[in-house]
Amino acid sequence: MNSPLRVVIADDQELVRAGFGMILDAQPDIEVVAEAANGLEAVDAARTHHPDVLLLDIRMPHMDGIEAARIVSSETSCRVLMLTTFDLDDYVFEALRAGASGFLLKDVRRADLIHAVRVVAAGESLLAPSVTRTLIAEFTSRSPATDRPLARELSVLTTRERETLRMIALGQSNAEIAASMVLSEHTVKTHVSNILTKLGLRDRVQAVIAAYEGGLAVPGRL
Structure with a gap:
């Protein structure tokens, strides 16, 4: 046990x-x-x-x-x-x-x-998807990332990984990301794991924050 x-x-x-x-x-x-x-x-x-x-x-x-x-x-x-x-x-x-x-x-x-x-x-x-969107958009809107170039740290990600990260920031689940990108959930999980490892993040919450702070996602923009 x-x-x-x-x-x-x-x-x-x-x-x-x-x-x-x-x-x-x-x-x-x-x-x-x-x-x-x-x-x-x-x-x-x-x-x-x-x-x-x-x-x-x-x-x-x-x-x-x-x-x-x-x-x-x-x-x-x-x-x-x-x-x-x-x-x-x-x-x-x-x-x-x-x-x-x-x-x-x-x-x-x-x-x-x-x-x-x-x-x-x-x-x-x-963080439920709806809470993720509301919470992060609320606080990042106080310091918009609109005018910031994509953070250099995010350049270590592949194109697929950056798109996965953007969808995570929108509050999408692995199943929703898989459907949007026409991938298996296993592949999405691999992308998420690679994102966390490459960026030195603990979990999806920090991934969401990194996406907004890095300019990959902008509050109010899908």
Whole structure:
């Protein structure tokens, strides 16, 4: 039997930590190994307990969740799942840039919380296509990439890989990309893997950000 997924919950509200902890600990494949009440404690818990997933509140005392995410993502293999109160929190985009693999609203349903932990632990990103489009377009529109040439870093990608990356930035799934490009899903998965490897990215979330920041995708333009 596989070892349970190790989870750390970091939130300055004790009731949030306790509620999420009870839900996750009740699952046979998940174990909450520590809790943290602020960003410093979250970083220390990640270093000490080596969790698979860190549930991390964006707004916390002593060190905010963004800085904590940046440290944990750079020092460990732990996947960071941000907790936020609002759908388009001003800090969400910065959190994703810091290495987070997705975000959850604090009023998330029980089943969605459990699913999110499992998905992120498996190495996937947790942003629905519609959320990807809305979120990234919202924040990148504040600093449009329209006038920027294609970033030099993206030149390492093949034509097929750049087109795949552009479609990822539009929030398309592997199945949708495969249909658009008349490819098998296996081939698309290979393109996605090559994109992440060549650009040194952790997951699809960072790929979306790279596409917009590199000028490959422009908010509002298909």
